[in-house]
């Protein structure tokens with residue numbers, strides 16, 4: 120088993136609405152979002168201890184009556200396809216636990232495989248910004264938007280429960296951006312407005328930025344609702 124797990128939150132009530140999960144962090148990412156909180160995991164993964172898979176399995180099995188599953192996040196889990204990702208997911212499923220799979224959607228072929236093998240029970244995909252030239256400033260790379268669009272389609276047609284989510288960073292995401300994002304997700308099941316947290320942001324300049332007040336997030340909610348039926352605010 121090669122999958123390197125670099126972070127293990129034993130019990131979380133926040134990472135999958137309505138579920139109790141253990142949250143697992145994998146290293147590396149193909150994006151460089153300026154508001155990312157996990158830059159250490161991405162740039163210096165060797166500085167983080169690897170959590171043995173056996174320890175995680177033992178923990179889960181001992182709490183089988185209490186824990187519903189895992190949330191696999193990072194970093195970007197899809198980058199671990201050749202590093203034991205699917206084998207690990209099969210093992211977790213075999214033990215009887217559900218899997219929430221977090222992704223930035225930049226490797227749609229990985230999502231196709233996850234779905235084909237029925238390895239996930241829920242998918243959460245980040246939508247960093249409007250699907251145009253504005254995406255790059257939020258993903259931190261020159262983004263091939265076709266990949267993002269493919270992943271959105273794959274997820275919406277998957278038959279699985281899912282969510283799309285956007286972190287609303289003041290100075291980087293405006294109401295106009297939110298409306299553009301919502302339009303490109305028209306007909307989607309669920310959209311999460313993720314409150315921005317300034318602490319530990321990769322881009323140090325963002326650490327001084329104050330999050331939008333709750334009323335502003337509620338205003339954003341109103342802009343999304345004509346396009347997506349279920350809209351929630353998280354983290355505010």
Ligand code: SF4
Pocket residue numbers: 148149150151152154155156157193194195223245
């Ligand atoms: S996609 Fe997620 S893990 Fe990757 S840089 Fe962006 S916020 Fe960080």
